[in-house]
Amino acid sequence: MFGTLASGDIETARLRRDLRIPCNLGFSCGGFEDLGMRLEGENLGAEENREVVAETAPFQVERPLFQQTQKLVVGYALTSKKKKSFLQPKLEFMARRKGICFVPIDLNRPLSEQGPFDVVLHKLLGKEWQDVIEDYQQKHPEVTVLDPPSAIKRIYNRQSMLQGMADLNLSDCSGSIYVPKQLVVLKDSASSADRVVEAGLKFPLVAKPLWIDGTAKSHQLFLAYDKRSLAELEPPLVLQEFVNHGGVMFKVFVVGDIIKVVRRFSLPNVSSNCEKAKANGVFKFPRVSSAAASADNADLEPSVAELPPKPFLEALVKELRTLLGLRLFNIDMIREHGSKNVFSVIDINYFPGKSLYLKLLCSLNMILSEKQTNELLKIPFCRLWKDARLRASSCRFLPQSGASQT
Ligand SMILES: Nc1ncnc2c1ncn2[C@@H]1O[C@H](COP(=O)(O)OP(=O)(O)OP(=O)(O)O)[C@@H](O)[C@H]1O
Numbered sequence: 001m002f003g004t005l006a007s008g009d010i011e012t013a014r015l016r017r018d019l020r021i022p023c024n025l026g027f028s029c030g031g032f033e034d035l036g037m038r039l040e041g042e043n044l045g046a047e048e049n050r051e052v053v054a055e056t057a058p059f060q061v062e063r064p065l066f067q068q069t070q071k072l073v074v075g076y077a078l079t080s081k082k083k084k085s086f087l088q089p090k091l092e093f094m095a096r097r098k099g100i101c102f103v104p105i106d107l108n109r110p111l112s113e114q115g116p117f118d119v120v121l122h123k124l125l126g127k128e129w130q131d132v133i134e135d136y137q138q139k140h141p142e143v144t145v146l147d148p149p150s151a152i153k154r155i156y157n158r159q160s161m162l163q164g165m166a167d168l169n170l171s172d173c174s175g176s177i178y179v180p181k182q183l184v185v186l187k188d189s190a191s192s193a194d195r196v197v198e199a200g201l202k203f204p205l206v207a208k209p210l211w212i213d214g215t216a217k218s219h220q221l222f223l224a225y226d227k228r229s230l231a232e233l234e235p236p237l238v239l240q241e242f243v244n245h246g247g248v249m250f251k252v253f254v255v256g257d258i259i260k261v262v263r264r265f266s267l268p269n270v271s272s273n274c275e276k277a278k279a280n281g282v283f284k285f286p287r288v289s290s291a292a293a294s295a296d297n298a299d300l301e302p303s304v305a306e307l308p309p310k311p312f313l314e315a316l317v318k319e320l321r322t323l324l325g326l327r328l329f330n331i332d333m334i335r336e337h338g339s340k341n342v343f344s345v346i347d348i349n350y351f352p353g354k355s356l357y358l359k360l361l362c363s364l365n366m367i368l369s370e371k372q373t374n375e376l377l378k379i380p381f382c383r384l385w386k387d388a389r390l391r392a393s394s395c396r397f398l399p400q401s402g403a404s405q406t
């Protein structure tokens with residue numbers, strides 16, 4: 001019937017309202033869609049724990065209507081490094097309390113014979129695994145795979161990682177985004193000097209391994225100050241213009257629609273380091289912006305430390321999720337020194353570190369709520385009505401017996 005609601009629809013809407021479940025939590029469309037955007041500055045540690053309680057509580061399905069037995073089964077296939085950092089006993093405990101259980105995927109057995117899973121969470125490298133997970137997703141479209149391997153592959157190459165950024169639609173926003181000029185060197189670093197000049201790249205350059213493969217070596221970066229120093233670098237690599245940014249960078253964590261931004265220390269503006277680095281040809285620098293380098297509580301100059309504007313981040317993340325096809329990632333960005341809100345994206349990571357984990361748990365909890373709601377909605381309306389009457393009568397909202405249904 002056009003323009004009217006059938007009684008089942010009304011009841012569905014009422015049930016959703018009573019359960020306090022948002023209407024568009026499309027489990028079938030991947031579960032992370034339409035979860036409602038939230039954005040925060042980071043405050044790690046105890047603050048995180050407090051947040052997860054606050055965030056997950058509104059999505060709890062209350063028990064009295066039916067006994068809720070639905071669980072969310074998350075199959076995981078992670079590198080040992082990731083497993084160690086992610087599956088901490090505390091996180092598993094919190095998950096279990098919410099009805100989310102993590103089950104290891106046995107890489108020696110066919111994936112389709114395992115489970116059934118509601119979600120597959122993976123961070124493993126290699127073509128073999130990519131084929132396994134692609135095949136599985138085709139056969140099991142109902143399972144939320146975080147994330148599609150082809151999308152992950154794209155950001156494990158520092159050239160393809162930043163492609164398409166220039167075309168993002170951010171025209172109405174309170175900030176602008178760029179990618180530093182860069183050049184790929186596949187072999188023979190010495191001869192790359194001419195190409196650097198031809199491409200108009202200005203020194204100093206940040207030299208980054210082309211491939212990110214989870215090893216420490218793929219995160220070993222150098223600053224190259226002149227043409228001569230390029231010969232010392234080992235290809236394949238990307239040479240990227242250094243952008244002065246006042247020594248602070250922003251890590252924007254994304255879990256579906258949830259955004260969290262943190263401030264971390266970074267390399268200082270180059271002028272202060274220049275002479276020392278020149279003496280060594282290239283300057284090999286450590287992981288300056290690791291989780292230990294939080295600058296959230298540091299006393300910094302506001303023009304450097306101010307977080308990127310919220311509407312800008314929301315628009316950027318929306319565009320990037322479409323461009324990249326990822327739901328679990330972080331963007332590393334820096335503010336061009338002296339500018340108000342001109343940013344460069346310098347790196348994107350898939351399923352990154354600790355700052356993301358509790359947010360991920362919140363999102364899994366929302367998927368579970370959706371699953372529970374779907375189960376409830378499958379129950380015939382007459383049974384819902386009967387159960388409601390039973391509960392109401394025991395609460396004396398309805399006469400004990402004999403009342404008609406109309
Ligand atoms: N173009 C750039 N201009 C200025 N500083 C840069 C640039 N690229 C990288 N950096 C500095 O180097 C750090 C590491 O760079 P990047 O994130 O690209 O490397 P990574 O090995 O992928 O790091 P991560 O540990 O985040 O994965 C940045 O946090 C920043 O301090």
Ligand SMILES: O=P(O)(O)O[C@H]1[C@H](O)[C@@H](O)[C@H](OP(=O)(O)O)[C@@H](OP(=O)(O)O)[C@H]1O
Pocket residue numbers: 081082085123212213214215289290291349350351352353354355
């Ligand atoms: O904890 P933060 O600062 O967010 O750092 C992350 C890095 O940014 C990521 O690059 C690491 O993952 P990769 O090694 O897959 O790039 C990622 O490694 P992980 O997979 O061991 O968590 C983290 O080290």
